[in-house]
Amino acid sequence: MVLIVDDIRANVIALKKTLELHDIDVDTADSGEDALKKILKKDYCLIIMDVQMPGLDGFEVVKILSGNMRTKEIPVIFLSAINIEKKYISKGYETGAIDYITKPVDSDLLILKVKTYLKIYQQQTELKAMKDLLSKEIKIRKDAQNNLEIKIKERTKELVLKNEELEMRNHELQQFSWVVSHDLNEPIRKIQIFIKIIKELYLVPDKKAIDYVDRTIKSAERMQTLITDLLAYSRLSSKVMPEKTDLNIVLQEVLSDFDYLIERKNAIIKTTELPTIDSIPSQLRQVFQNLIGNALKFSGSAEVPYIEINSELIAAKDFDAPVSAEGKYCRITVTDNGIGFDEIYLDRIFIIFQSLNDRQSYEGTGIGLAIAKKIIEKHNGLITAKSQPGKGASFIMVLPLQYEEIK
Known part of the structure; x- marks a missing residue:
């Protein structure tokens, strides 16, 4: 919950409505003394504080909060139309605020x-x-x-x-929101422009080089789409509406990203027809990237990697549900013949930063399967795995065909 502290009622009402339009819970206080009383009784995630108020001003309130073990970690944003000189802004940061915004305020930025x-x-x-x-x-x-x-x-x-x-x-x-907004889109656009210039001016006679350039352009376009989705996700709300998604197209894009590694390892990829479901395509693409990437990475050195992706409609949201042509769920299985793992560690592999393998031998952050699990759960689905050491692994996902709001 966010606490708004301002002695001017009109300011409080305007800011409260702006935040509530974005599904943010809001509480208000009309003075520094009232704010301190409420903060002692409730837990707040953020305080938006006016500087100049009768009685205790904003600086004094934040100084008191900074000296209390329970309240010193609550982030405070100062909001002022009068105290906009540099010395006041500096004082705001010195008292412990995380930001100092002067009026008039850009509501989108706020x-x-x-x-x-x-x-x-x-x-x-x-x-x-x-x-x-x-x-x-x-x-x-x-x-x-x-x-x-x-x-x-x-x-x-x-x-x-x-x-x-x-x-x-x-x-x-x-730094995520600002990095996405200001630092990522521009380099991607430049990559696309320069690669197209190289293609048109220098690679006309070389078909193989043009093919590599086309793949690079497509990868850049997918990256830009991912950045756009992430930016929209962070700016608008925590809910991203799904869309009709042909999983065959998503899977082929992922396999195209891995085509060099597949060719280098002489991997065999077998797929069956996948369904069209309601989903967030960029997120399910990331799930397939993690699962297929792991299958290629942990393939071992003794044999040719074999990866099979198959799907079937099932009657219920259950890993063992029977196959049904009229089923409202799909069960997708990604199977490989890699190094596998002991199922006693099944719970660990979906926990962030957990890795069962030597990171010097197998590169990775230990975050991929945790992300996959979170994405599947956000789609109101299930994910698990079956494996034996040295005998490969099967990752099983159950997803609804139509969007179901998680309650």
């Missing part, structure tokens, strides 16, 4: 900032909860395994490293 800071606050809260869980796990292991102190030290070191990695990624996410 909404983007509010959503970004809310997302950051949520991520920081999750990170803190994860830290607490990690601390508890360390304590439990120390109490239960006093005779295994060396292993505990190694585990603690691993947890610290992963915690540092999470903090780094959390910092990167804080």
Whole structure:
């Protein structure tokens, strides 16, 4: 919930309506004293604070909040039409605010900032909860395994490293909206322009080179589509409406992205007809990229990689549901003959930053399957896997054919 603090009622009403149009929960206070009382009783994710108010002004309120262990982490945005000089803006940051916005306010920019800071606050809260869980796990292991102190030290070191990695990624996410908006689209456009110039002026007689250039252009176009989808997702709302999606087209685009690796590894790819469903195409493309990419990466060195993608309509949202020509769900299976894994680690493979393999031998961040699981769940679907060490793996997804709003 966002708390708006302003002694002018008209300002409060206007800002409250703007935020509520974007499904943001809002509470209000008409003075610094009223704000402090409410903050002591409720938990807020963000405070939008006027600077000049009778009684306690905005600077004094934020200074009080910064000195309290419970409230010092709440992000505060100052909003002022009067105190717009540099010295006031500097003072705002010095007291502990994360931003200082002067009026008149660009409502689109304000909404983007509010959503970004809310997302950051949520991520920081999750990170803190994860830290607490990690601390508890360390304590439990120390109490239960006093005779295994060396292993505990190694585990603690691993947890610290992963915690540092999470903090780094959390910092990167804080810059996400602005990076997408200002830094990604422009390079992609330039890549497309320069590649087309090279194609038209220098590669006319070389058919193979033109083929490679065409693939590069298509990859750049898909990347630009992904960037556009992500930007729309972050700017508008957390809900992205699905569209009719032919999964055969999505799969062929993914296989085209991997064609060089498939050719280099002499991989055999077998596919059956996939259905058309309601989905977010760029997200399901990412799921197929992760699953097929893993199948190629973990193929081992002893045999030719074999990957099979098949689909069937089923009667219910269940991994073991019977096949039905009138079914409202589809079961898609991606099977490979790679190194596989022990199913006792099934829960771990879908957890972010978890990897069952030596990262020196197999490159990766340990995030791909976690992303795949999150995407499938956002589509109101299910995902699991079956495998044995050295005997390949099968990843099974169940997805509804028609959009179902998750309640």
